[in-house]
Amino acid sequence: MLFNSIEFLIFFIFVTTLYFGLPHKFRWLLLLIASCGFYMFFKPEYILILGFTIVIDYYAGIWIESAKTPAARKRFLVMSLIANIGVLAIFKYYNFINDNITGLCNLFGYTNQIPYLHIILPIGLSFHTFQAMSYTIEVYRGNQKAERHFGIYSLYVMFYPQLVAGPIERPQNMLHQFHEKFTWDYDRVMSGLRLMAWGLFKKIVIADRLSIVVDAMYSGTYGYNTVWVFIGTFFFAYQIYCDFSGYSDIALGSARVMGFTLMKNFNFPFQAKTITDYWRRWHISLSTWFSDYLYTPIVINRRDWGKWAVVFGLVFTFFISGLWHGAGWPFIIWGVLHGIAMSYEFMTKKWRKKTFSKLPVWLNNTLSQLIVFLFLQFVWIFFRADSFHTAFNVIKGLFNYENFPDQFPAFTAALRYSLLVGALMLAHFLVFEKFWRNEKWSKKLDSSVGLRYAVFGYMFLLFVFFGSFKNAQSFIYFQF
């Protein structure tokens, strides 16, 4: 079920009403049933995969906690990790690994006999397996008590707002909330609804509109040249931001309506002045996951290598992060480029500080933000292009300075409309976000009902007149 669908609207109203109508002791059951329904909307039989890992991780948590020896604790953790990574490996990486084996075989003149698997990737698999692993790791580290209530543990993995595209929660933040009783609080409910509305606006008015132009550029129908590629990649940066942060807003908002607090996933990422800073602001729940469970242990164990331990940790972690996003080499390239950029920043930090502190602060900040944004815009080409072939054509096009205005008349009327409306709505978005970012203004919006009605009323009008309804798209991150 997509958050941007009529089905979800009905589902949300129905579940939330029942939630507040039921006594506390039945609410976990309602949420669990609702979450199962939400998941089964995509492909019902895949609920069995979830069931499999939930049962294993539930018992792994209890066994880790009650194990007598450190070796036994470790054994149960490893069992849980193998089960989770195993499911990921089969459903997400089997064919990718197989393709690479085929490539290697061909190189040496053999034929690969391993059969191809014809399966559809279960939705949100990478998200909920990571969340499940976070549970057993935290129990292993002694930061979380094993959950004894099987229904509540299942709900931790399956809670519908964050089931298919995060935020990837930690047990310390989530599990206790399912035991708590939340009452109806008008202000909280309204603030949750407003967050959902803002998320829907970002998705339907911005992301889905920009995607029409982005798709047209990447399709190659109109050729590639500097201006056209720049527009397409610029729009994609905002498309993916509005798509994914819009999803997170709806997730956080719908949970907040019921009283749950999910972790913040975005913090104005395009304000970042370094790539390192960007990863503290973009998909925070994933970057902290990697930092806590992969990067930090690697670097601690390799710390004898000095600074190179950090470089190795960064590149390796972002290699895995690329792979997490998608089973394909372009995603890996995208990840590794981020790892290299952060290593560069780490190695040159003192030098950069000394050199650029001579510039005026505003100029230094503006230039830094611009460089970061252009870097993101560029490396996202690997993320968005469906193959290396397309990615290289797009990059080549970036240096083709010829004939942009000539191709404009060839655009369909619908494309020209989306180009114009997309730019206009993006400008609105930038202004809105500037106000959200400003503490004084966002406080004013919180305290003044009249201003709130004016702003949301205006947004509603934009939504009705310029929303991209014919082109309702799935969320980009659902595929991961």
Place this chain on the structure above:
Amino acid sequence: MEQQQILEQLNEIFIDVLDNSDIKLTEATTANDIEEWDSLYHIQLVVAIEKHYKVKFTASEIQSWKNVGDMANAVKSKLGA
């Protein structure tokens, strides 16, 4: 060695590694309080502390630290042992 003395020495190490002479550590200081102290530089701090006191921490010790006080305690218990 006294806690206060360790804290002062840690302060020197922090200033040196993070290249920020304004740092004033207390036991309650966390990574959130110092801009330069992020996960990339954390490990540089650990290495510098280990070198200074000629001690070696375990991975789980390092990961259990929540603030500077925990770090100072860890140093103290290593030196005392």
